[in-house]
Amino acid sequence: MDRQDFVVKHKEVLKNRLYGLLCEKEKDGSWEEFLDNILVDLGNFSEKERSYEYFVLVSKISNCRYLSYKYFRKTIFECMNLIDRIDVL
Numbered sequence: 001m002d003r004q005d006f007v008v009k010h011k012e013v014l015k016n017r018l019y020g021l022l023c024e025k026e027k028d029g030s031w032e033e034f035l036d037n038i039l040v041d042l043g044n045f046s047e048k049e050r051s052y053e054y055f056v057l058v059s060k061i062s063n064c065r066y067l068s069y070k071y072f073r074k075t076i077f078e079c080m081n082l083i084d085r086i087d088v089l
Helices: 003-026 031-042 052-066 069-083
Strands: none
Touching: 003 031, 003 069, 031 052, 052 069
16 A cells, blocks of 8 residues: 555545544434544644644544534534645545
8 A cells, every 4th residue: 555545545534533423422422532532543643744734623623522513513524624635644
């Protein structure tokens, strides 16, 4: 698997995890654990790999913990779109 294939796959996995987070929130499940796991994964990127979009993504995902469902859902979809613009995932 070359670097580009890895990036594409990792973006797909992260989007699926965000969708899973949304589903957990909708069914009032253990969504906070999903959220924490996603943030831990994003924290593993080296500083040189972190772009402006990366920091926006982490900030938006971090703030989901405090949002009402309406804004939570909107933010998750914004994050899914933002993932497509990040080069190093």
